[in-house]
Amino acid sequence: MVRVGKNARLVARQCVAALATALLLAAPVRAADPDPSDWPAVLDAAKGQTVYFNAWGGSQNINDYIGWVAETVKDRFGVTLQHVKLDDTANAVAAVVAEKAAGKDTGGSVDLVWINGENFVSMQAEGLLAEGFATALPNWTFVDTDNPSVTIDFTVPTEGQESPWGGAKMVFFADTARSGAIADMPQDTDALLEWAKAHPGQFSYPTPPDFIGSSFLKQVLIEQAPDASVLQEAATDANFAETTAPLWAWLDAIRPVLWREGRDYPQNYPAMKQLLGDGELGIIFAFNPSEASAGIAAGELPDTVRSFIFPGGTLGNTHFVAIPYNSSAKAGAMVVADFLISPEAQLRKEDPAYWGDPTVLAMDRLDAADREAFAAIDRGVATLPPSELGPVLPEPHASWMTRIEDEWKRRYGG
Secondary structure, three states: OOOOOHHHHHHHHHHHHHHHHHOOOOOOOOOOOOOOOOHHHHHHHHOOOEEEEEEEOOOHHHHHHHHHHHHHHHHHHOOEEEEEEEOOHHHHHHHHHHHHHOOOOOOEOOOEEEEOOHHHHHHHHOOOEOOOOHHHOHHHHHEOOOOHHHOEEOOEEOOOOEEEEEEEEOEEEEEHHHHOOHHHOOOOHHHHHHHHHHOOOOOOOOOOOOHHHHHHHHHHHHHHOOOHHHHHOOOOHHHHHHHHHHHHHHHHHHHHHOHHHHOOOOOOHHHHHHHHHOOOOOEEEEOOOOHHHHHHHOOOOOOOEEEEOOOOOEEEEEEEEEOEOOEOOHHHHHHHHHHHOOHHHHHHHHOOOOOOOOOOEOHHHOOHHHHHHHHOOOOOOOOOOHHHOOOEEOOOOHHHHHHHHHHHHHHHOO
């Protein structure tokens, strides 16, 4: 999951909008991008290149994983990978926007970026990404292309301009020692509202536009909207009020029984997790199925915490890597992107001992040894197996959350 701050996103959107007029001018001719269908040539061109990988740096286990990737691609392919640690992906987007505006169409500062959602939509729309490359990568053959979210990002076709890296799925969890059996937990947002009324003060959600908090609003919106299919199209003045009215009604109804009666909200997921660990909350949620087990292993949550999902589905998406149009190391970036979807790299990433991020690979496309290795992963006592994670609810079009976050702040943010 890619962290995006509200202010930085606004700056990035404003920069992209300002750039649109400038893009009407003729762009300088650039050298052709490396052709991933000629992989030996890509490998040869990549040797000696330094790839500046702009990726969120707020998690030590993810940073360590990227460090392992860097060591591996250096040893095997002669590519130096530098992790540029971001607190907000929109900062990388803004850097590419500024370079485009300055006419810096080669030698850019961002070679590879961890991205999805609104940032991808903006970059693709304004021609800030390299030509489609992902589907021609050698390891693409292992990708689960039956999952539409690996080729469609927040309703927008990726056109090969993003390579999938990992999955995300909303999962709820509760301390069974205090809240009761998992079988008795809410089965949808209507039931969650009733549970909160019966257990006042024991539920909350992070303040939007925090990623986890906004994701929860999406879950409620999808379930409560009169016609969820509308969410796959852009939000407009004509459809916003009617479509979101049930969301605000639900949030109004639950607010008096939230933690601190809705006068305050957890700042982010770690703060919400601590409230569960301290016994103040009874149910919380995350966007990674391994989070509950990871919290138990780290001593942050009691070992009686268990996970559950809504049978009708929970929000899910895919996060990607993309190559900016003016990357100074496109061949090296392709080599890194290809390694990230290799069975070896995906296996390590899915293992909670290293990260616990769900794979984007299809098990039936792997050889027997790799399938057995994935099956043997110790996912932890509180982690649901992939077969029990339930249906994926698709992300709404990115434009909905821009409006919803603004309206949430107006109504509840003080």
